[in-house]
Amino acid sequence: MTERLVVVGGDAAGMSAASQARRRRPADDLEIVAFERGRHVSYSACGIPYWIAGDTGGPDALIARTAAEHRDRGIDVRLGTEVTRIDRDAGRVLARDPDGREEWTGYDHLVIATGAVPVRPRIPGIDAPGVFGVQTLDDGEAVLRGLDRAGVRRAVVVGGGYIGVEMAEAMLRHGLDVTLVDRNPQPMTTLDPDMGHLVREALEGLGVTVVSGAAAREVLTDSEGRARAVATDDAEHPADLVVLGLGVRPNTDLAHDAGLPLGTHGGLLTDRSMRVRGTERIWAGGDCVEVLNLVSRALQHIALGTHANKHGRIIGTNVGGGYATFPGVVGTAVSKVCDVEIARTGLKESQARAAGLDFVSAVIESTSRAGYYPQAAPMTVKVLAERGTGRLLGLQIVGREGAAKRVDIGAVALTAGMTVGQMVDLDLGYAPPFSPVWDPVLVAARKAADAVAADTARTAPGAGEVRKPG
Amino acid sequence: MTERLVVVGGDAAGMSAASQARRRRPADDLEIVAFERGRHVSYSACGIPYWIAGDTGGPDALIARTAAEHRDRGIDVRLGTEVTRIDRDAGRVLARDPDGREEWTGYDHLVIATGAVPVRPRIPGIDAPGVFGVQTLDDGEAVLRGLDRAGVRRAVVVGGGYIGVEMAEAMLRHGLDVTLVDRNPQPMTTLDPDMGHLVREALEGLGVTVVSGAAAREVLTDSEGRARAVATDDAEHPADLVVLGLGVRPNTDLAHDAGLPLGTHGGLLTDRSMRVRGTERIWAGGDCVEVLNLVSRALQHIALGTHANKHGRIIGTNVGGGYATFPGVVGTAVSKVCDVEIARTGLKESQARAAGLDFVSAVIESTSRAGYYPQAAPMTVKVLAERGTGRLLGLQIVGREGAAKRVDIGAVALTAGMTVGQMVDLDLGYAPPFSPVWDPVLVAARKAADAVAADTARTAPGAGEVRKPG
Structure with a gap:
């Protein structure tokens, strides 16, 4: 009897799972439906800063495989369609299509690959025009449109982690004056402070103004409501453009509502086969799960395309009748x-x-x-x-x-x-x-x-x- | 009582051993004498092709530490002085200084770091002017002088291994027509033939004429006795300059004459502490020893500065009263x-x-x-x-x-x-x-x-x- 695999989230983990399952089981054995609320599947979010910097083309260049290509391989991709509920008892998900119609779809195997959402501080003005995230291809296009506006010459990047420093480079490459506002004592807190200090010196050497130990308290707006500055406790940093690079958190509201187990970092908890703990036919991988750090033996949330691809492949192998496990990460x-x-x-x-x-x-x-x-x-x-x-x-x-x-x-x-x-x-x-x-x-x-x-x-x-x- | 460490050979292994022993034991505890038959110590032979290519300065740039610098650290370096005999019973070596005087020097610890000598096929014309090795700084200077001669436009490199391909590049960089004559089916026999084929394609793409499966049988000379071509069984390859890049073999005649154990590749055999097998106070390291390949579990001869430096440091630690061992190589x-x-x-x-x-x-x-x-x-x-x-x-x-x-x-x-x-x-x-x-x-x-x-x-x-x- 034909089984159905339902994938929630059409980026690295989800589509890798779908592709790998398809390689192992033909369409008459396994039907595969993938729901993606956005307009694209299988794209490289990690590439967005480089696209904005002008190093790479985009957005097409960042798409590893289009929805049409997945469909050619027998994967029923539904773009613009958001899964709003998981009914574990009945084994089905409720999805809303671009026209607002809601429909239940039953599953024999479910893959939750809902990814992560950018951390967005709840400060006044955060939603003003001229404030940009860098998570989706649409975000990338919005930043580029923002850069095209007349008179843009100053950027404030909020956050000194990976996305923050990459976006600082991207703004420099567009010839802007760049200020990096970061609440930590040194940028790059994934490093020790002494090593982060070297990154700070490098940024300053490139002409970036690094404001450390200063949390963004408000985005100040002009008479038209557009962002004009980022305020910290001590100062105002003028900005024609504000970029948020504060990292991400697991996007697990849907999973939480379904009663699935989350860890202290908000990510789904899985066993080594990437099956959600306590379930039999629900799998999860990518930026929405927590992973074991093999050195500390603690669970961590690490959003990285390379892990997401591995998780997806492992899930697809297991759903496909094989056997594969994810041992954990070392935090590279x-x-x-x-x-x-x-x-x-x-x-x-x-x-x-x-x-x-x-x-x-x-x-x-x-x-x-x-x-x-x-x-x-x-x-x-x-x-x-x-x-x-x-x-x-x-x-x-x-x-x-x-x-x-x-x-x-x-x-x-x-x-x-x-x-x-x-x-x-x-x-x-x-x-x-x-x-x-x-x-x-x-x-x-x-x-x-x-x-x-x-x-x-x-x-x-x-x-x-x-x-x-x- | 003060002991004496005698080092035979003043390049990477020998001088690393001397330096490390000196760090651990002061001059009033350990006298250190290093004999080097050439004019330089502690130089990077691996850098010679890049010097000839024009990438780096030379020869001074290739010298990590001069004899004078070693002497400042309390190491008695004797340049131009060749050790011609080891008297193990009496614990002394016979050395001939630049003036031809021979003198015995007693040792408490002896380090044999005599390195390797280039393989030089015994074919007619091999010693003709215009035929160059690439082992010592003097060799490097000779090649550069050879390149300065009027009318030099064709080089034949004999041998398709590391030194051969590096020297092919160096000759290209001087604008010469380069022919690589190699007896093997593909260049780079440290790789499998299918991967070596990629190197061949790369060389040909750069304009090198690769003649494979053809051993050099003779260096033909002109009326003045200078090299004018390299003959293989089938052809003559015109050459204004011939470079030998046939690899090296352990330089162990001295050790052999002293009855020290050699392996099937002609290198000295040591235990893991780099002590020569069957001896109590004779150590050896660098290009004159055989090393254990941890994958094949077989002994190999690998001439590489990185191993030589490690060996020297291990010997110096052990002579210096510490404890260190060399586990082997994986053939990188x-x-x-x-x-x-x-x-x-x-x-x-x-x-x-x-x-x-x-x-x-x-x-x-x-x-x-x-x-x-x-x-x-x-x-x-x-x-x-x-x-x-x-x-x-x-x-x-x-x-x-x-x-x-x-x-x-x-x-x-x-x-x-x-x-x-x-x-x-x-x-x-x-x-x-x-x-x-x-x-x-x-x-x-x-x-x-x-x-x-x-x-x-x-x-x-x-x-x-x-x-x-x-």
Whole structure:
């Protein structure tokens, strides 16, 4: 008998699940219906800042596969159609089509891939014209239209995380004066403050005014109601255009209403096969779920296309009669602002502490290539290693060309549970155009290994202290 | 009582050992004497092709630390002084200084770091003027002088390995017509032939004439005795300049004469602490030793500055009263010819077979960045995985900018003994400027994992075959 797979949300996780299920089960065995409330499926939200910056075409270039292409593969994609209710008892969802008609659709398997929604602070003026998010292709087009207006020369970007710094670059590339308003002491709080400080220096070097430790309190508007400035406690930052880059939170209202289990970060909870906990035929993946961090052993919410694609593929394999699981993440992320590359994996100091892990850290400076080779670019690498065991806990890199993807060395080492001492012995690729004879990651690992040894010697019973007789 | 450390060979391994021992033991505890037969210590031989190409300055830029700098740190460097004999019974070496005087020097610890010597085929004309090696800084200067001669417009490079392709690039950069003469079916035999073929295509695309399957039989000379052509069995290849890039072999005659143990590749055999087997106070490292390949479990000779530096540091730590070991290599190497990047780690097909390992392989094409991002460059990735277990055996990459250092992912995964299935789950850095949403290495691992599963299904008892009743 033909089964039906219903997918809620037509981006990376949802459409990967649908495609993979279709590869494994033909249309006469599995009917697939995918509901997407927006106008597009399978697009790269991560590409939007680069489209706005002018690096890439858009929006078509960012669409990996159109609705028509999915339909050609036997997936019934319903654009502009929002699922408003899940009836778990009856195994059906209620969807509202573009004309406002509501209809129930039954499912044998349900995939919840509702993604994330941008964090939007509830401050006065936040909905004024001239204030933009950067989540959907429509958002991207709106920002570009905003940039086309006459007299636009000042942008305020609110938020200093990945989207914030990427959008700061995009605004710079349009020749605007850019102010980054961020409530944290340093931008890029996915890094430790000392490494975030390097990002701040880089942003300032590019001409961005970085206002740290200052939360946006209000978007001030002009007589026509358009945004004209962002107010913090101390100052007003004039803006012809305001971009919100405050990160995202899981879009799980629908799931919550259906009584599905959410974690402390608001994301759906799944087992390793990406099945929603406590259910038999409901799956979830992508930006709406929480994932296990393999280093801290804690659940996290990480919105990243690469995880969403993996989740979708795993769900599709399982719905398709195969077997696949998602072991978790180590928290890898890379980004750039102009030619400054930023990368991190594992835990930063505060995350390690929160996980009950004590650590030593090491920071080194090196170069991307042999020092004598042209374009050898400086790079700062920070390593966190567990006290005593020397197990790698985290790696952070700020540098230029050739810096960021070195974080993959740490990602694999974390997955394998390596110590920094073991990392020193790694047989990494060496030739003068690619690396100094000691790769910067090895130099950092070596310094961390020395720090672990010194710490062990210093804190061993009897080392440097007088022990009372027993 | 003061001990004496004697180092034979003043390049990467020898001077790293000396420097690290000095860091751990002061001069009144350990006297250090380093003999170097050449005019320089601590230089980057790997940098010579790039110096000749004009990318880097030289020779000074290639010298990491001069003899004078070592002497300032309390290391007695004797340049132009060759050790001609080791008297193990008496614990002393005989050295001949630049004036031809011979003198015995006693040692408490001896480090043999005599490096490697270029393979030089014994063919007629090989010693003619106009034929150049690329091993020492003096060689580099000789090639540059050769290029300065009037009327030089054709170069023949003999050998299609790393040095051969790097020197082909260097000659191209000087505007010469370049012919690469190589006895193997494809250049770059550290790769499988199908991947080597991509290197061949790249070389030809750059304008290099690649003559494969053709060993150099003779260097033909003109009336003045200068090289004028390289003859193979079938043809003569006119040359105003001949460069030998045939690789190197361990320089171990001295060690052999002293009765020290050599392996089948001619390199010294050591234990994991880099102590020469069967000795108590003789250490060896760098290009003159054999190293354990952790994947094949076989000994190999790999001449690479990165290993030499590690060996030296380990020896210096051990002589300095600490404890360090070298676990082995996984066979990682990276190179480039113009903008084509080449990388490999682990075993290629013939190496896997020789190690008794059966495998499946997967080859994929992808891009260095998200497909829609500018400068997304094509990349071919090949993965070898063990049959049945799916354990990663090898990774090969040919691509452009951003391709080669991805081999480090494989290097760490090999070290950790990961399966290709485990690799699919790796949390690698993703953002559009750095990677497609599925990193090319993950795509290759995924295809290899599928191939392992398909092979297992196909060859399982009873699958697709009729079993005879027992």
